[in-house]
Amino acid sequence: MIPLLLIFITAFFFPGIIGKTKAIFSGRKGASVLQPYRDILKLFRKGSVYSENSTLIFQFTIPVYIAGLISAILVLPFGTHPGFISFEGDFVFFGYMMALSRFMMIIGALDTASGFEGMGANREAFYSMLIEPAFFVLLGTLAMFTGFDSFYDIFANLHYTSYFSILVAVIATYLLAQICLVENSRLPVDDPKTHLELTMVHEVMILDHSGFDLALIHIGNALKFGIFGLLIANCVIHVEWSPGIVYPLYFLTQVLFAVAIAIVESFRARNKMAFNPQYIINLSAISLLLIFVILIINNNL
Amino acid sequence: MDILIFQIALASSAVVFLAPKNYKYWISLIISATLILISSGWAIEAIAGSKAVIREFYFEFWDKKPELVIDKLSAFFILVINFTVLTGFIYAKGYLSPYLKKKSHISLSIHFFSLIWLHSSMIQATMLREGMAFLLVWELMALSSFLLVIFNGENKDVLRTGINYLVQMHLGFGALLVGFLMIKQATGTASFDALPIYFQDHNNFWLFLIFFFGFGIKAGFIPFHSWLPRAHPAAPTHVSAIMSGVIIKVGIYGILRVITHLQSSFLEISILVLVISAISGLMGVTLAIFQHDLKKLLAYHSIENIGIIGIGIGAALLGKYFDNSSLIYLGLGGALLHVLNHSLFKSALFYSAGSVLQATGTKNIEQLGGIFRKMPVTSMLFLISALAICGLPPFNGFISEFLIYNGVFQNLTHAGYANSLASIAIIVSLALIGGLAIFCFTKAFGVTFLGVSRSSFTGPLKERPLSMLIPGGMIVVVILAIGFLPAPFFRIIQSIQGEFAFVEGHISPAVTDYTLSQIGKVNLVFALIVIGLLALRWLHQRSIAVSHGPTWGCGYTAADHKHQYTSTSYADNLRQIIQPFISFKKNYEGFAEEEIFPKPKTFETHGNDKIEEKLIMKPINWLKDQMPKAGLAQTGSINHYLLYPILFMIAVGLLTYFGII
Numbered sequence: 001m002i003p004l005l006l007i008f009i010t011a012f013f014f015p016g017i018i019g020k021t022k023a024i025f026s027g028r029k030g031a032s033v034l035q036p037y038r039d040i041l042k043l044f045r046k047g048s049v050y051s052e053n054s055t056l057i058f059q060f061t062i063p064v065y066i067a068g069l070i071s072a073i074l075v076l077p078f079g080t081h082p083g084f085i086s087f088e089g090d091f092v093f094f095g096y097m098m099a100l101s102r103f104m105m106i107i108g109a110l111d112t113a114s115g116f117e118g119m120g121a122n123r124e125a126f127y128s129m130l131i132e133p134a135f136f137v138l139l140g141t142l143a144m145f146t147g148f149d150s151f152y153d154i155f156a157n158l159h160y161t162s163y164f165s166i167l168v169a170v171i172a173t174y175l176l177a178q179i180c181l182v183e184n185s186r187l188p189v190d191d192p193k194t195h196l197e198l199t200m201v202h203e204v205m206i207l208d209h210s211g212f213d214l215a216l217i218h219i220g221n222a223l224k225f226g227i228f229g230l231l232i233a234n235c236v237i238h239v240e241w242s243p244g245i246v247y248p249l250y251f252l253t254q255v256l257f258a259v260a261i262a263i264v265e266s267f268r269a270r271n272k273m274a275f276n277p278q279y280i281i282n283l284s285a286i287s288l289l290l291i292f293v294i295l296i297i298n299n300n301l
Numbered sequence: 302m303d304i305l306i307f308q309i310a311l312a313s314s315a316v317v318f319l320a321p322k323n324y325k326y327w328i329s330l331i332i333s334a335t336l337i338l339i340s341s342g343w344a345i346e347a348i349a350g351s352k353a354v355i356r357e358f359y360f361e362f363w364d365k366k367p368e369l370v371i372d373k374l375s376a377f378f379i380l381v382i383n384f385t386v387l388t389g390f391i392y393a394k395g396y397l398s399p400y401l402k403k404k405s406h407i408s409l410s411i412h413f414f415s416l417i418w419l420h421s422s423m424i425q426a427t428m429l430r431e432g433m434a435f436l437l438v439w440e441l442m443a444l445s446s447f448l449l450v451i452f453n454g455e456n457k458d459v460l461r462t463g464i465n466y467l468v469q470m471h472l473g474f475g476a477l478l479v480g481f482l483m484i485k486q487a488t489g490t491a492s493f494d495a496l497p498i499y500f501q502d503h504n505n506f507w508l509f510l511i512f513f514f515g516f517g518i519k520a521g522f523i524p525f526h527s528w529l530p531r532a533h534p535a536a537p538t539h540v541s542a543i544m545s546g547v548i549i550k551v552g553i554y555g556i557l558r559v560i561t562h563l564q565s566s567f568l569e570i571s572i573l574v575l576v577i578s579a580i581s582g583l584m585g586v587t588l589a590i591f592q593h594d595l596k597k598l599l600a601y602h603s604i605e606n607i608g609i610i611g612i613g614i615g616a617a618l619l620g621k622y623f624d625n626s627s628l629i630y631l632g633l634g635g636a637l638l639h640v641l642n643h644s645l646f647k648s649a650l651f652y653s654a655g656s657v658l659q660a661t662g663t664k665n666i667e668q669l670g671g672i673f674r675k676m677p678v679t680s681m682l683f684l685i686s687a688l689a690i691c692g693l694p695p696f697n698g699f700i701s702e703f704l705i706y707n708g709v710f711q712n713l714t715h716a717g718y719a720n721s722l723a724s725i726a727i728i729v730s731l732a733l734i735g736g737l738a739i740f741c742f743t744k745a746f747g748v749t750f751l752g753v754s755r756s757s758f759t760g761p762l763k764e765r766p767l768s769m770l771i772p773g774g775m776i777v778v779v780i781l782a783i784g785f786l787p788a789p790f791f792r793i794i795q796s797i798q799g800e801f802a803f804v805e806g807h808i809s810p811a812v813t814d815y816t817l818s819q820i821g822k823v824n825l826v827f828a829l830i831v832i833g834l835l836a837l838r839w840l841h842q843r844s845i846a847v848s849h850g851p852t853w854g855c856g857y858t859a860a861d862h863k864h865q866y867t868s869t870s871y872a873d874n875l876r877q878i879i880q881p882f883i884s885f886k887k888n889y890e891g892f893a894e895e896e897i898f899p900k901p902k903t904f905e906t907h908g909n910d911k912i913e914e915k916l917i918m919k920p921i922n923w924l925k926d927q928m929p930k931a932g933l934a935q936t937g938s939i940n941h942y943l944l945y946p947i948l949f950m951i952a953v954g955l956l957t958y959f960g961i962i
Contacts, residue, residue, distance in 0.1 A: 027933070045845075050847070051851065051852040052850065053752075055673040055677075056673070058653055063831055067834060068827070068830040071826060074826065079739070085823045085826075088711065089710055089816065092702075093823065099693060099736075103691065107684075107747050110743065112747070113671075114864070114865040115865060116855050121747070122871045122873075125740045126875060128736065128739075130736070133728075136731075137732075140713050143522050143713045143714050143908075144716065146714075149714050178732035208852055211842075297719065
């Protein structure tokens with residue numbers, strides 16, 4: 001259960017750290033790191049308004065969305081601690097559980113009969129379809145490199161396979177961070193702070209969610225950061241280091257990851273909408289290049 | 302004894318013609334139920350036992366009594382066929398009831414008669430080994446399904462579609478005939494059982510190619526698919542479900558039957574199967590995204606799923622070439638399980654689509670919307686099947702796709718150069734297919750069932766009668782059973798794999814059982830979390846105000862149903878990046894200069910199948926242009942016609958003289 005716990009702790013601070021860093025970079029003092037949680041608690045206290053256009057499906061989507069994310073977390077390991085459940089090919093389960101969450105989110109948005117939300121739903125479906133190969137190819141290359149095909153075994157062996165582990169880990173980290181940005185609809189694919197519905201991706205999908213559901217959505221976004229943060233930490237941290245180093249290092253990577261996202265968001269403009277597909281397909285291309293790197297490393301080419 | 306009842310049941314199908322209109326359904330149901338009971342009995346006996354069940358017919362055909370051989374592979378397909386046909390029959394009760402008054406005595410008789418014969422010919426095709434008898438039932442299958450497709454034949458388009466279907470089926474038939482003749486010439490018997498002898502000392506690839514073409518037309522692999530998106534929407538819904546659910550699987554059965562005996566050329570064959578399957582999967586789902594006709598959309602998805610099945614088969618053959626046991630077992634196992642899975646969720650999807658069609662009178666999803674409010678059960682059945690077809694957990698589609706993925710990933714862990722490239726290609730295509738399927742079904746479900754209605758329908762929209770909901774319900778139960786308890790199902794599949802000659806000497810991976818039970822477990826956890834969260838919200842909302850209001854219009858206050866996202870707009874951003882692979886036709890007539898008071902304008906877009914246009918229609922059109930030139934010889938004057946035989950005889954004489962013939 002340690003990975004689950006770690007993700008929850010990370011997720012708790014992640015949005016706050018991003019917000020705070022961005023505020024500092026833009027010359028403001030910024031709200032406290034815990035502000036997102038005050039917002040969520042406030043939402044829990046509020047009532048819900050459902051759109052008259054929406055059907056019963058709308059009320060199912062968000063609980064299933066969160067359940068999908070939590071189920072995906074269940075297979076994630078951390079260092080020597082396996083996930084709640086671990087089996088061969090568990091990352092396929094992980095990927096498809098995330099996809100289930102997304103599916104639910106999308107049909108929830110379509111259910112409100114709003115043109116804007118349909119637009120967001122469509123973009124979410126489109127971008128996540130494009131990112132899917134990048135994730136699976138990345139895991140394929142890691143499986144190829146380490147000779148194992150479950151999350152736990154891959155990360156347990158990643159650092160011992162050969163001297164090139166560092167190279168592979170660095171590229172994997174880069175790709176995971178990028179996938180995280182796309183999955184979470186952050187810059188440069190989508191700007192969470194945009195104020196125009198026409199150009200939103202994720203934010204426009206949740207316009208009609210309120211109260212309990214909206215709180216869950218915010219928690220879900222934070223969890224997604226935690227998930228990818230943990231994956232990145234697994235690429236960076238050696239399993240055999242003593243717990244006294246591993247846990248501080250874990251939290252350090254998470255803070256660095258959050259700050260990095262904030263820096264990207266502070267200094268980079270968002271992509272033109274029409275440029276996004278190319279940007280995302282690039283990630284798949286990079287992961288395909290990694291294959292050839294590994295083929296060379298493994299002396300197969 | 303059982304075979305006698307089987308024969309009597311078949312013979313009594315003629316009674317349908319004599320019965321009054323209202324009884325035809327029940328008579329054919331009884332006959333098909335008898336066939337289902339008997340053949341399922343054989344199938345269960347074959348799967349439970351260790352050797353094939355053999356029955357002999359009581360009549361002679363080509364000097365021999367046809368023999369029904371039910372091994373585990375046949376048994377599996379028999380059970381799949383029987384279940385889908387059973388649900389189809391139940392669904393037909395409700396679906397055909399409006400037709401009872403409209404349709405004539407004879408057309409109803411033909412319909413039910415063909416339904417029985419389609420069922421019986423499908424199960425016999427999986428049991429007969431002898432070539433000529435097999436081809437006979439293969440032909441019966443094509444004819445009966447043709448008659449079923451043209452049920453609404455008074456519509457010219459339906460009739461044309463039916464004839465297109467019939468012609469294409471016969472192309473396949475021709476290829477199979479050639480295949481059997483080749484076996485006969487080499488071994489003396491035209492039978493599947495002679496394949497091992499043939500494959501021993503002949504090139505495996507060419508005969509496989511011929512059979513793959515013949516069976517591939519039935520299965521709907523691209524580029525032999527063009528009948529499929531036409532015939533499925535034209536047929537009545539229960540027939541579409543049976544066609545998409547099982548007829549195309551009989552094609553897969555044929556391919557698998559040939560593969561059971563393969564002995565060499567594994568690399569070439571696996572590459573052939575993989576390339577065609579990957580193209581089928583990707584093109585199938587991409588084309589599905591651009592359809593506005595709900596049934597046509599589902600038809601294209603059949604092509605996609607046939608592609609996934611093919612990828613599994615191809616992966617297994619690749620595993621054989623690279624001598625990787627787990628890839629063989631997981632690829633083949635995934636393919637076989639996907640055969641079952643696809644027959645389940647695809648027929649359920651067709652049933653829901655048919656219910657929508659019957660209730661609203663349209664299949665065009667641009668005119669639908671908000672169906673959920675009026676037909677919640679139908680919509681829920683559609684949603685569950687849609688999630689399953691996208692391969693999402695905790696449903697059955699995930700299990701079969703997972704098996705293929707798992708096999709390929711395991712293969713990657715100790716793969717050489719060529720092997721790993723092939724594996725990565727499989728992973729990329731599966732991942733893309735999965736993503737596109739989600740794209741497509743969020744669209745199909747969202748636009749059809751959610752939101753508000755895009756047009757007004759004549760008559761009240763209400764939930765369909767029970768007979769149209771029960772089939773979907775039955776299927777969903779099986780879908781959930783496979784999703785939550787995958788291990789027992791996979792064990793049955795594993796026992797079937799023993800029928801394949803090439804798995805001999807390979808050990809089935811022991812961990813898979815454990816893996817699948819873990820998936821079952823984590824699926825259960827998922828379900829519990831969902832229930833927990835719903836309960837939590839229910840508790841929470843008991844004490845807190847819940848109200849309803851209009852959708853947030855982003856400041857615009859006059860939003861109405863026309864502002865909803867449509868199917869076309871949903872597909873638009875994908876269209877922009879895959880433009881080269883699909884041809885788009887826009888029909889739009891601009892404003893003329895002298896048009897002072899503009900007339901109403903319409904605007905249409907169609908995403909068309911480029912492969913069909915370039916690879917099939919273009920040569921055919923060319924032939925159509927060229928053929929009349931052969932008419933040059935047909936002068937109509939008797940002198941010329943007398944000249945031709947003389948020229949022929951002179952030619953024969955000369956050729957013989959010079960020893961050329």
